[in-house]
Amino acid sequence: MWKNSKPRAYVRKAADYEEYVFNGKERCLYLAEGTLLIGTVAYFFYRSVWAFLLLMPSIFFFLQHKKKELAEKRRKELCMQFKDALLSVSANQKAGASAENSFRGAYHDMAMLYGEESSICRELYAIDKGLKSNIVLERLLYDFGCRSHVQDIIQFAEVFLTAKRNGGNMTEILAETAGTIEQKSAVDNEIDVLLGARKLEQKIMNVVPFFIIFYISLTSRGFFDVLYHNPAGVLIMTACLAVYLAAYKISGKIVAIEV
16 A cells, blocks of 8 residues: 555565574574474374374474564564664764764664664665665665564654655654654563563463373373274364364464554
8 A cells, every 4th residue: 555655665685574584503493393392292192103294294384483473573673773773863863964874873873782783783784785876765764664564664664755755854753753662662561561470371371281181191091092093082182182272372362462
């Protein structure tokens, strides 16, 4: 919608923050974690090596879930870094620098604050390179907003473009945007504190069924034998697994509150 009313984004090879690519260490870690999880499910629900092999393809969904979680975490970090970058840009503008030079100057502040390998430093470096290639700042920010998939950055790119076209007070816009992001971050933190105990309870409840099965199997050997290695038992345990996964999904949505 709003994309159609703005100039075409400056296309370059840069990160899309809705997608996440594992590095070598992460790939090995989450493959091992997914395999262990599938092995646990296969043991407690089916007690079968064949079940483990049949469930192994589901590791793809586990890895996709992990990528989604890590991408969301990276976007939140980018939003906070962007807020600090705007404060730096606003300070530079108050000192008399142009908008373009203010964004250039913010790179050094962010490098000291977050390191040169941080997401915001990479984006500010890309903006600097784009400006040297005679790409207008509003197009670079629009491209950044498109790739970030962060609503605050997208809205800032829209406001910045409008202000550039109509001659708005850029210093005031930058300060207000940074303040808005900071307020939302404070609300997010308050919600996290209030829901901290509930999230811990949710994690505990997710593993309670496995501990119950393990405890009963340990203290009453053979109690669950009727549920394994026969068609009726497989159907019953599959239904139980489906209910467990549904409960896991619902509990995750309950404690996931966004501002």
